[in-house]
Amino acid sequence: MLTLATLGFLLNFWAWSLIGPLGPTYREELALTPVELSVAVAVPVIVGSLGRIPIGALTDRYGARVMFPVVSLVTILPVLFVGLVASNFAMLVVGGFFLGVGGTAFAVGVPFVNAWFAPARRGTALGIFGMGTAGTAVAAFTTVAIAEQFGRPAPFILVAVLLALYAVVAWTVLRDAAGRAAPTGSLAARTWATVKIPATGQLALIYALGFGGFVAFSVYLPTYLTTDFGLTRGDASLRTAGFVVLAVVARPVGGWLSDRWHPVPVLTLCFTVAGAAAVLAALRLQLLPAGTVAFLVLAATLGAASGACFALVAKVAPADKVGSVTGIVGAAGGLGGFFPPLVMGAVYSATGHYTIGFILLAVSAFAVAAFTWGPVRRASRRGA
Incomplete structure (x- = not known):
C-alpha cells in the first residue's frame, strides 16, 4: 500500500511540475516577461496547495481508494491541454490552474499511509511516501530532453498515459486500512474544527518554509540558473x-530522525542550517563550488524538514482529522512555494540580481527555527 501511494504521489507530482522545466522555452517562444514566467510556473503551485484542503477532507470521508483514481484522472485533462493546446500566456495560466489538481495528491496519501502504520513508525513511513516528490525530479530530468527529441507535446502525452494506467491500478488494488472511520459533519464544519486545533497553524508555518522552499526551488531554479x-x-x-533528488532522499531521513529522537530538534537544526546556506547563496559567489554547496545544503535541509514536519503531524493530529490537518498544512506548504518565484521575478526585474530574495529566505529560516524551538516545542510537550 505504501508503494502504491508513493507511486501515485510521484506520478501526480510529475504532472504538477511539467511547466517549470520548460520555463526558459516558454519565455522565448511566448515572449514572456520575468514576472509573467514566474506567474506561469507558480499558478499550479497555489492551486495544488489550496486544493489540498478540500481533498484532504474528502479523503477522510471517502478514503484513498476513491480519491487517488479521481485526482489522477482529473489531472489528465489539464496535462493534455497544456501540452497540446496552450499557445499563449493566458492559455498557459489557465492550463496551469487546473494542472494544480495533481498537487493535491499529497493530501490523499498522508492520511492513507498514516492509518496503515503504528505511531512509532509513521515518521519513517511518511518520509518514504514523501519521496513521491521525486516526481519533480523526474520532470526536471526528462521534460526538456523528451521535448527536444520528440516535440514539446511528448512529455505531456507520456504523463497522461501513465496517470490513466495508475488510476486503473489504484482502483483495482488500493485498499484503505481496516477500521477506517469516516468522519461525520459537513466539509466546512470539519475544516473549521481542524483550523481551530492549535497545532494546525504551527505545523502550517513550518511546512510553508520547509516544503514551500523545496517547491519554489524546484520550479524556479531552471530560470534562476x-x-x-x-x-x-x-x-x-x-x-x-x-537538487530535487537530494531533497527527496533527505525527506525519509528527516522522518527517521524524528522517530528516533523528536521532530522539534530535527526541524530546528534543519532551518538553522538552511538559513546559513541561504546567506551563502546571497553572496553571489561562483557556482562551483560555493553556489553548488549552498543549493545542495538547502536541498538536504528543506527535504529533511519536510519529513520531520509530517512526523510531527502524526504525533499531534487527532486520528480522525489527519487528512484535514494534512490538507491545511499541505496547502500552507504549497503556498510557501507560490510566493518565492514571484518575489524572485520581481526582485530580478527591479535590481538585476537575486540577492534580496535569498536574504529574505535566510531571515525566514532563522525565524522559523526560533519559532519551532520555542512555541512549537512547548506545545508538543503538552500534546497540543
Whole structure:
C-alpha cells in the first residue's frame, strides 16, 4: 500500500511540475516577461496547495481508494491541454490552474499511509511516501530532453498515459486500512474544527518554509540558473533535478530522525542550517563550488524538514482529522512555494540580481527555527 501511494504521489507530482522545466522555452517562444514566467510556473503551485484542503477532507470521508483514481484522472485533462493546446500566456495560466489538481495528491496519501502504520513508525513511513516528490525530479530530468527529441507535446502525452494506467491500478488494488472511520459533519464544519486545533497553524508555518522552499526551488531554479549563471536549459534542468533528488532522499531521513529522537530538534537544526546556506547563496559567489554547496545544503535541509514536519503531524493530529490537518498544512506548504518565484521575478526585474530574495529566505529560516524551538516545542510537550 505504501508503494502504491508513493507511486501515485510521484506520478501526480510529475504532472504538477511539467511547466517549470520548460520555463526558459516558454519565455522565448511566448515572449514572456520575468514576472509573467514566474506567474506561469507558480499558478499550479497555489492551486495544488489550496486544493489540498478540500481533498484532504474528502479523503477522510471517502478514503484513498476513491480519491487517488479521481485526482489522477482529473489531472489528465489539464496535462493534455497544456501540452497540446496552450499557445499563449493566458492559455498557459489557465492550463496551469487546473494542472494544480495533481498537487493535491499529497493530501490523499498522508492520511492513507498514516492509518496503515503504528505511531512509532509513521515518521519513517511518511518520509518514504514523501519521496513521491521525486516526481519533480523526474520532470526536471526528462521534460526538456523528451521535448527536444520528440516535440514539446511528448512529455505531456507520456504523463497522461501513465496517470490513466495508475488510476486503473489504484482502483483495482488500493485498499484503505481496516477500521477506517469516516468522519461525520459537513466539509466546512470539519475544516473549521481542524483550523481551530492549535497545532494546525504551527505545523502550517513550518511546512510553508520547509516544503514551500523545496517547491519554489524546484520550479524556479531552471530560470534562476539560466538567467544568473548563463547555463543552458539542459544543464539547468539537470542541476535542478540533482537538487530535487537530494531533497527527496533527505525527506525519509528527516522522518527517521524524528522517530528516533523528536521532530522539534530535527526541524530546528534543519532551518538553522538552511538559513546559513541561504546567506551563502546571497553572496553571489561562483557556482562551483560555493553556489553548488549552498543549493545542495538547502536541498538536504528543506527535504529533511519536510519529513520531520509530517512526523510531527502524526504525533499531534487527532486520528480522525489527519487528512484535514494534512490538507491545511499541505496547502500552507504549497503556498510557501507560490510566493518565492514571484518575489524572485520581481526582485530580478527591479535590481538585476537575486540577492534580496535569498536574504529574505535566510531571515525566514532563522525565524522559523526560533519559532519551532520555542512555541512549537512547548506545545508538543503538552500534546497540543
